[in-house]
Amino acid sequence: MAQDDKAQGGRVAAGLSWRQLIELEACARCGECKGWCPVYTQDAREAICARGKLDGLRGLVRGSLSEGERSVFLESLYECSACGQCHVVCPVRIDTPELWEQARLALGRAGFPRPESQTRALAGIKRHNNSYAKPQAERGLWAERAWQAGLLLAPVRLWRERPAPVLYFAGCTGSLDPAMQFVAVLSARLLQEAGVDFAILGPDEPCCASKLRRMGDETFPQEAAQRIELLRGLGAETIVASCAGCFKGLHGDFARLPGGVLPVLHLTQMLDRLIAAGRLPLRHAVPLRVTYHDPCHLGRHSQIYEEPRRVLAAVPGLEFVELARAGAFSSCCGMGGGLKLANEGLQHRMGAHRIREAEATGASAIVTPCQTCCIGLANGVKETGSPLRVMHLNEVLARAVCPEITPEKVAAALAAGG
Amino acid sequence: MPGSVAYTKPWAVLWGAATLALVYVVVALALKVRSFARGGALPPAPRPAPGRVAGIWLAEVLLQRQLLQLSPLRWAAHLAIAWGFAGLALLSAAHVALPALASVSLDGGAAAWLLRGEGRAIGKAWGNAWGLVLAAGLVLALLRRLIAPPEKAKEGQGTKEGDLPLVLFLLALTLSGFALEGLRHALEAATPERAAALRPWLTALWTAHGLGGVGLVAWLPRSTLLHALLSPLVIALNARGEHPRRDLYWPKTTRHRAGG
Ligand code: SF4
Ligand code: SF4
Numbered sequence: 306m307a308q309d310d311k312a313q314g315g316r317v318a319a320g321l322s323w324r325q326l327i328e329l330e331a332c333a334r335c336g337e338c339k340g341w342c343p344v345y346t347q348d349a350r351e352a353i354c355a356r357g358k359l360d361g362l363r364g365l366v367r368g369s370l371s372e373g374e375r376s377v378f379l380e381s382l383y384e385c386s387a388c389g390q391c392h393v394v395c396p397v398r399i400d401t402p403e404l405w406e407q408a409r410l411a412l413g414r415a416g417f418p419r420p421e422s423q424t425r426a427l428a429g430i431k432r433h434n435n436s437y438a439k440p441q442a443e444r445g446l447w448a449e450r451a452w453q454a455g456l457l458l459a460p461v462r463l464w465r466e467r468p469a470p471v472l473y474f475a476g477c478t479g480s481l482d483p484a485m486q487f488v489a490v491l492s493a494r495l496l497q498e499a500g501v502d503f504a505i506l507g508p509d510e511p512c513c514a515s516k517l518r519r520m521g522d523e524t525f526p527q528e529a530a531q532r533i534e535l536l537r538g539l540g541a542e543t544i545v546a547s548c549a550g551c552f553k554g555l556h557g558d559f560a561r562l563p564g565g566v567l568p569v570l571h572l573t574q575m576l577d578r579l580i581a582a583g584r585l586p587l588r589h590a591v592p593l594r595v596t597y598h599d600p601c602h603l604g605r606h607s608q609i610y611e612e613p614r615r616v617l618a619a620v621p622g623l624e625f626v627e628l629a630r631a632g633a634f635s636s637c638c639g640m641g642g643g644l645k646l647a648n649e650g651l652q653h654r655m656g657a658h659r660i661r662e663a664e665a666t667g668a669s670a671i672v673t674p675c676q677t678c679c680i681g682l683a684n685g686v687k688e689t690g691s692p693l694r695v696m697h698l699n700e701v702l703a704r705a706v707c708p709e710i711t712p713e714k715v716a717a718a719l720a721a722g723g
Numbered sequence: 724m725p726g727s728v729a730y731t732k733p734w735a736v737l738w739g740a741a742t743l744a745l746v747y748v749v750v751a752l753a754l755k756v757r758s759f760a761r762g763g764a765l766p767p768a769p770r771p772a773p774g775r776v777a778g779i780w781l782a783e784v785l786l787q788r789q790l791l792q793l794s795p796l797r798w799a800a801h802l803a804i805a806w807g808f809a810g811l812a813l814l815s816a817a818h819v820a821l822p823a824l825a826s827v828s829l830d831g832g833a834a835a836w837l838l839r840g841e842g843r844a845i846g847k848a849w850g851n852a853w854g855l856v857l858a859a860g861l862v863l864a865l866l867r868r869l870i871a872p873p874e875k876a877k878e879g880q881g882t883k884e885g886d887l888p889l890v891l892f893l894l895a896l897t898l899s900g901f902a903l904e905g906l907r908h909a910l911e912a913a914t915p916e917r918a919a920a921l922r923p924w925l926t927a928l929w930t931a932h933g934l935g936g937v938g939l940v941a942w943l944p945r946s947t948l949l950h951a952l953l954s955p956l957v958i959a960l961n962a963r964g965e966h967p968r969r970d971l972y973w974p975k976t977t978r979h980r981a982g983g
Contacts, residue, residue, distance in 0.1 A: 315761060323762035324960050330755065331953035334886070337793060366758075393971060396789045397954040398961045561766045608969055633970040 313415055314368035320411025321366075321404075328399045329363040332356060338391035338401075343637040344384060344644070347654040352381040355391035355401050362408055382408060383420050384651060387519060387642030389605040393633045402606070405642070409521025419520065422646040427522045435512045437481040444480045445507025447719060451490040454718030456710050458497040464504040464539060471496070471503035472541040474555065476548035477512050478676045485676040487715035491699035492547045492572055498586070498706050499579040503545070511535065513546075515554025520643040526562060529554075533565045547572040547699070549600035549675035550641070553607055571603060573674045573698060577612040580619045587705040590622030595701065596668040598628070598659065598682065599635035600675035613674050613698055620705045626666040636662065638681035645681070656685025664693055674698035728910045730925040737933045744941035751944035771967045779962040779972050784955045788973065800863035804893075807857025808951070814850050815936075847904075854900050861894040886947065896939065899932040 318326060338355035339345050351357040361378030364370040370378065382405065389402040413419060429438050448461035464472060473496065479489035496503050511532050517525040536544060536555070544567055546552040552571040559565035579585040597617060603609045610632050617625050630636045639645060639655030659682060663671040671682060671693055682695040703710050782788045787805070790798040818838065825834035836842040868887055906928060910921045943949060962972075 318758070318761040319763060321762045322765050323759045324765055324957070324964065326759045326762040327953055327960070328957055330759075331950050331957040333950040333954060334947045393974060394793070396787070396793070397950065398783065398789075398958050398971070400961055563767075605970070610970070633974040 310370070311368035313417075314366045316415035317362075317408070317411045317417075318366045320414050321407055325400075325404050325407060326366065328397075328404060329359055329366060331397050332359045332363075332399060333397055335396060337394050337396060341390045341394045341634070343388060343390065343639065343655050343658065344386065344651065346636070346658060347651060348384075350381070352377045353384055355395070355399070358382055358385065358401075358405065359399070362404075365412075379412070379417060382412070383423065383647040384644060385642055386601070386637045386639050386644040386652075386655070388601040388637035390601075390634070390637065393605060402642075406518055406521055410523060410525075411521075413521050413523055420643075420647045423520050423643050426643070426646050427517060427520055430512055430514070430516055431522075431524065431528070435477040435481055436516060437477055439481045442508050444475075444510050445505060446722070447475070447480060447486045447489050448493060448505060448507065450719050450722035451493070451715065453722060456490055456715060456718060457494055461493050462504045463507045463509075465506075465509060467504065468539065468541070469502045469504040470542040471501055472536075472539060472544045473503045473505050474510065474513070474544055474546040474551055475505060476546060476551040476676075478680075479547055480510065482676070482680075483716065483720065485679065486719050487712035488547055488676045488679075488697050488699055490715045490719075491697075491703045491710065491712075492545075494707060494710060495576060495585065495699065495702055496545075499576075499584040501575075501579070513548075513551040513554035515550050515558055516643070518554070518558050519550075519641065520646075525558075529559055529562050529565070533559055533562060533567070536567055537564065542568060543575070544569045545572055545575050546570075547674075548677065549602035549607075550677055553602040557607060571607070571609055571612075571674070573603070573613040573616055574609065576698075576702065577615050580616060585702075585706060587620055587702070589705050589708050591620050591701060591704045592622045593670055593701075594624040594626060594668045595670045595672045595696070596626050596628050596663050596666045597631070598638065598663070598671050598673040598678060599632060600673055600678045601635070601637050601641050603675060604635055605633055616698065616702065617672065620701060623701070623705075626668050628662055628666055630662060638678050638685065640677045640681035652681060653684045653688045656681045656683075657688035658685070660685035660689050660691050660693055664689075664691055668693070670694040670696045670701075672696045672698055672701055728907055730910065730922040730929070732926065732929055736930065737937070740934055740937045741940075744937045747941050748944060755944060765964055770963065775967070776959065776962045780955070780959050783958050783962075783972065792974065796863065796867060800860050800867060803856050803860025804864065805860075805951070807853050807855075807860055807897075810853025811850065811857065814846065814853070817846070850900075851904065854897055858894065858897045858901070861890055861897060864890050865894065889946065889948070892935075893939075896932065896935045899928060899935065903928050903932055 334356055336354075336356055339351075342354045345354040352361060358378070358381055361370065361374065361381065364374060365378060385405055387402040387405045391401045392399065395401065409419065426436065430436050433439065434441055435444070445463060448457075451457050452460045461473075462469070473492060475489040475492070478485045479492070480486070493503075493505075514525060514528040514532055517528055544555060546555055546569060549571070552569065555567055556569040556571075559567060576585065580587070595617065597614060599605075599610060599613075603613075614625070617623060628635070636659055637655060638659050639652035645652040660671070669692075673679060673682065673695075674697065676697065679695055679697050685691070686693060686695060697712070700712055787798060787802050790801050821830055821834035821838060824830035833842075837846055868890065903925070906921060906925050910918055910925060913921055939948075943952075
C-alpha cells in the first residue's frame with residue numbers, strides 16, 4: 306500500500322513542474338493566505354485555504370497521506386475558484402492558481418477522480434464545443450435576431466462571408482445563455498456605434514477551451530492548439546473578447562503554448578480606447594451610484610484594473626464608489642475554476658458575501674464586465690434578497706450611448722425570435 | 724592571545740556533532756533536489772528584463788516589501804530574524820572558511836588577524852550586533868504571538884500553531900550566546916578562585932549553545948525553516964517566469980484590506 310502511495314505520488318510529481326515542486330516545500334506556513342481566501346471566509350476549514358492545499362499536495366507527492374487526508378485534500382482542491390488571491394498576498398509568491406490547475410491535471414493523469422459534475426461538464430464541452438450542450442449552429446443566432454428586432458445599426462457579418470480587421474469573440478455564455486446574450490448584442494451595438502469594422506465567427510466560433518485548463522483536463526493542450534491554429538489562420542488584426550474567462554484563455558493560457566501569442570483585447574480595453582479617441586459618444590447621463598467588481602480572470606489573472614474604471618469614469622452622471630476590497634484584492638464571486646460545479650452552495654455564499662460588501666459602499670448597482678461574474682453576483686442577490694442591481698458594464702455604457710436598448714428588451718427580442 | 728580566556732571547550736564533541744549534522748543536511752537537501760527533479764519542465768513564459776527580476780528580488784527578499792505592506796510589526800520581526808540569521812551565518816562561515824583558507828595560505832593573514840589577533844574585536848562586535856538584531860526580532864515575534872496577536876491569529880488564521888516552540892528555541896539559543904559572552908567577560912575579570920568556579924559553567928553553556936546551533940542546522944531540511952532557503956529561490960523563479968505583473972510586487976494592500 307505504502308509502495309502504491311509512493312508510486313502514485315511520483316506520478317503526481319511528474320505532472321507538476323520542478324518549480325512547483327519547490328513551491329510545495331517553500332511555503333512558510335504563515336497563514337496569510339487564509340485570511341484572504343474567499344472560500345475559507347465561507348467555510349473555515351484548514352484544508353480549503355492555500356496552506357492546507359499545499360500541505361495536502363506535499364503529502365500526496367511524498368506518498369505520506371493517509372486515506373482520510375487524501376480524500377479531504379481531493380475535495381478541497383476542487384472547492385477552490387483558483388481566484389489567485391492567495392498568490393497576491395503570499396509573501397513567498399507561490400503561483401498558487403497555476404499550481405491548482407496543474408495539480409488537477411496531474412491528479413487526473415495519475416488516476417485520481419475529480420468531482421462527477423466537473424467530469425460531465427468537461428465531456429459536454431468537448432462533445433458540443435460549448436458549455437451549454439447546444440448545437441453550434443445556434444451560436445450566431447443572437448446577431449441575426451438582434452438585427453431583425455432592430456437592436457443593431459447594421460447586420461453583424463460572419464467572418465466566413467467577409468473577414469474584417471476586428472474579430473468579436475462572443476464566447477459560449479454571450480452566444481448561448483439566454484440570460485446573458487444581451488452582452489453580445491450590446492457589445493456588437495457599441496462597436497457599431499464607434500464605427501468599428503468587425504465580424505463574428507458565428508457557428509464557426511469554438512469554445513475557448515479555457516474551462517478545460519481551469520479544471521485540469523488532459524486534452525487542453527491539443528484542444529487549445531486547434532483554436533490557436535484556427536484563430537491565427539483568420540489573420541485578424543485584433544480579437545476582442547467580452548468574457549473575462551475567454552480573455553484569460555485566449556490571452557493568457559494560449560500564450561504559454563507554441564504559437565499562442567494572439568492579438569487579443571478584452572472588450573473593456575477596446576471601449577476604453579474608443580472612448581479616449583472620441584469615437585464612442587456618451588450622450589446620455591446615467592444617474593446611478595455604482596461600485597465595480599473586478600473579475601478574477603480580468604484583474605488578478607490579466608492585470609486589467611484601470612481600463613474598466615476609466616470607462617465608468619467617462620459615463621456622464623455616474624457616481625463611482627470603490628469597494629473596500631478591489632483591484633488585486635477583489636474578493637471572488639465563486640464562479641471560477643469549476644467551483645460552482647463542485648459545490649454550488651459555496652458559490653452562492655461567496656456571491657452573497659460579495660453583494661454584502663457592495664451594499665456597504667452605499668451603491669445602488671454593482672457593475673462588472675464579465676457575464677460569468679454577473680451570474681455569480683445575481684446568485685448572491687437571490688441569496689441575500691438584496692435590492693442591489695447587478696449590471697454588466699455594457700449595460701451601463703448602453704444607457705449612455707443608446708438607452709433605448711436594454712437587457713430586458715434584448716432578452717424579449719431574442720426569445721421571440723426563438 | 725588578546726581577548727581570549729581559557730576554559731574547556733569539548734571541540735571533539737562539537738565537531739563530531741557538526742560533521743554528522745552537515746552530512747545529514749547535505750544528504751537531506753540532495754534528496755530534496757532529487758525529488759524536485761521529478762517535476763516536468765517549466766511552461767514557456769515571457770522573460771522580463773534581468774534588471775527587473777533583480778529589483779524584485781532585492782525588494783522582496785532583502786527588504787521583504789510584501790511583509791511591510793501586510794503588517795509593519797510582522798515585517799520588523801521577520802526582517803530582524805532574517806538579517807540576524809544571515810549576519811550570524813556569515814560569521815560562522817568565516818570561522819570555518821578562514822582557517823581552511825589559511826591552511827593553504829590563501830587567506831592573506833586574515834584568519835590570524837580576525838580570529839585570534841587585533842581584528843577579533845570586529846568579529847565579536849559583528850556577532851553581538853547581529854545577535855542583538857536576531858534577539859529583537861524573536862522577542863517581537865514572541866510578543867506578536869503571546870501578547871498582541873494580529874486579528875487573524877485571534878481567529879485561528881495566523882501562523883501555524885506549533886511554531887511557538889521554534890521561536891522559543893531560537894530565542895533560547897540566541898540568549899545563550901549572550902550569556903556565553905557575559906560569562907566570558909566575567910571570567911576575564913575574575914579572581915583565580917572565582918574563575919575556577921565559572922569555568923564549568925562556561926564549558927556547559929558553550930556546549931549547549933554549540934549543540935543547539937548544530938541541532939538547528941540538522942533540523943533545517945525537516946522544518947518550516949526550509950523556507951528561508953527556498954522562498955528566495957521561488958521569488959526569483961516566479962519573478963522571472965511569470966507574465967510581467969504590475970500588481971503583485973507592490974500592491975496597495977493596506978488600502979484594500981479593510982474589507983478583509
Ligand atoms: S501565504 Fe504563502 S507562504 Fe504563507 S501559508 Fe499561504 S501559501 Fe504558504
Ligand atoms: S485560489 Fe482563491 S479560492 Fe483558491 S485557495 Fe487561493 S484564495 Fe482561496
